[in-house]
Amino acid sequence: MNWLLVLHIVALLFWAALLVYLPALLAGTVYTGSSSTADTEGSLAVREKLPRLLFTHFATPIALLSIIAGTLVFVVHHNIGIWLIVKLTLVVLLVINHTLLGLLILRAETGSSMPVRRWCFASAVMTCMLIAAVLWVVLAKPVFVSVP
Structure with a gap:
């Protein structure tokens, strides 16, 4: 049954990578309405839909x-x-962070005045901290002593 453990680790690796990549992608395609002259209407529309596509389908x-x-x-x-x-x-906590990232994608799509880039940075930092903590707990398997 080691294949289950390998599947779990590989899936966790891809999940963590997407949770770090999506905020960066979202911050890069913040829906401010301004686009460079090199952007065509079609490529801008594809870039704006990519965060939701990656979030929901991957x-x-x-x-x-x-x-x-x-x-x-x-x-x-x-x-x-x-x-x-x-x-x-x-x-x-990682699942809650995942859910909040989905809400952030929805907020960015609606063009609200919320500071999306700050929240994207916070989401990426939180993901990195949580993944590091999960890895430490799993690899170290610390002994937690109860206080009498």
């Missing part, structure tokens, strides 16, 4: 695949420990 299915494969790894290998609860908590 990032979300890969996130689901990663979560399902991780759940199956847990069920098959019976790895139970406090570190697993900490990891799952971090994954829930």
Whole structure:
């Protein structure tokens, strides 16, 4: 059943990469209405639709695949420990970050006055911190001592 673990790791890698790439892409195609003279109407429309396309057709299915494969790894290998609860908590925060990125894409499409670039930066930083924390918890499997 090591193939489940490999599937989980590969899916998590692609999910994390997309969660870092999408804010950068979105910040680069902020919907301000201004375009350079080199942009044609068609290429601008494609660039503005790309974040939503990547989010809905790639990032979300890969996130689901990663979560399902991780759940199956847990069920098959019976790895139970406090570190697993900490990891799952971090994954829930990663899912919340994923959802907020989707909302940010929707806000950017509507052209609201919200500072999209700042939120894109915050999303990318949060993703990097959460992935680093998940990797540390999984690789170190720290022993958490309860206080009497």
